[in-house]
Amino acid sequence: MLADRVGGLVAAGLLLLLLVVIPAAPAWAEDDPYSVTVSVDATSDTIGKAREMARSDGQRKALAALAERLSGSPKSATRLPKLDDKALTDLVASFEVANERMSTVRYAADMTIHFRPADVQRVLQKAGISPAGEGAAEGGKPEGGKSLVLIPVYQAGSTAVLWDDPNPWREAWAQQPPPTGAGAGAARFRVPLGDAGDIAVIDASKARAGDAAALAKIAQQNGGDEVIVALAVPRGLPGNPTASPAGLAAGLDITVRRYRAGQPVDDHSDAVTANPGERPEQLFRRAVGVIAADIESGWKKAALPGYDQQGSLTAVLPITGLDDWV
Known part of the structure; x- marks a missing residue:
């Protein structure tokens, strides 16, 4: 009996040791x-x-x-x-x-x-790590759609912020889910983490000014083909874009500029009006969806000039002889 008890204690001790x-x-x-x-x-x-x-x-x-x-x-x-x-x-x-x-x-x-x-998705995106099933090209870039680095600048009054808190515009973009089942041409948005490397490269002032070197560098650091600077300005009361001031519909005025290799290639403006009873965070998330859809559709919502509008075109061509006039 004593031997059995000793053996049991030894076995239990070994099991506990293995667990630890x-x-x-x-x-x-x-x-x-x-x-x-x-x-x-x-x-x-x-x-x-x-x-x-x-x-x-x-x-x-x-x-x-x-x-x-x-x-x-x-x-x-x-x-x-x-x-x-x-x-x-x-x-x-x-x-x-x-x-x-x-x-x-x-x-x-x-x-x-x-x-x-x-937040985890943003870390994985910056590291070039794609979720299983999405596929990735060599070097960590997703196959198919263009990778766009999104710089969300929020300006309330005279103060523009990018990395500083509060920036509800950046939070809304960071919470946007990655595209699922998107076609080969779908845009993929990458919101920088705002770590020490990002902060050292660009701030709200440089983003608003279109600093070519800063924009090219932030795109390189975050594995993007192009940079989108999205500036959101609230039309509501200070701190609450859903509260309607006198004579003005509450909401967000948004200006979006696209840069390639640090150079501007496109710009677009949109206004997102707050719905009755809508909370600020709901407005920001809805505005993100509107702007993302506009970007992915190539600004299809932008007004196109009518054929009845008059205009003029001036062309400057080199004239080397009489034959150039014929």
């Missing part, structure tokens, strides 16, 4: 494709530092696993940008902890991390 030493593979939440469960284990000077280290390591491990899962490629994790702890935490909506084990200097647990889908 062998890390579990990342697990997925069936109802949330952007949630990942990982095992963490960290040691530091104090339990507080160990717990913080474990949380940070867990977020990085979970993001790498999520990139592999969404892309269907085990190599995707190596292409992720090197995010600092703050940028990484900004991708996380919430997290849960289970099976905590700790000592005075060591912390171990199972963490379930729920990521923000729109």
Whole structure:
């Protein structure tokens, strides 16, 4: 009997050791494709530092696993940008902890991390990682449609913002879902993350001024063929574009300029009027849909000149002799 008890205790001890030493593979939440469960284990000077280290390591491990899962490629994790702890935490909506084990200097647990889908999509886009099924050309660019880097500038009063908060216009573009089932010619919008590299290249003033060097650089950094600068100006009361001022319909006045290699190639203006009872975030999301549709359709909504309108065309040609007049 004693031998059986000893044998049972040894077996239980070995099983517990295996559970602690062998890390579990990342697990997925069936109802949330952007949630990942990982095992963490960290040691530091104090339990507080160990717990913080474990949380940070867990977020990085979970993001790498999520990139592999969404892309269907085990190599995707190596292409992720090197995010600092703050940028990484900004991708996380919430997290849960289970099976905590700790000592005075060591912390171990199972963490379930729920990521923000729109923010993760932006990170993957910037890294040239396409979701499984979309396909990607060599170098990480999606096949088919043109990749457009979208620079959303918001101007309330005399202040124009791009990376600074609040910028509800940028938030609305960042939350736009990626195209699904789009044709080969569909445009693909990439909203820069606003990390240190993006901030160093362009700001609201340079975007509004059409700074050629800044626009070409931001396109290169984000893997885009062209840059779209979308300037939104609220027509409502300050801070609330859905509140109607006297004698003026509330909404957004939007100017969109397209640049290729830093040079302007097209521009378009549109007005999106707020619906009765519409919240500001709803207006911004609807405006994003309107402008995205306009861009993808090649400004089909723009007014075309009528044939009854008169105009003049001046042509300057070199004249080298009498034969040039005939």
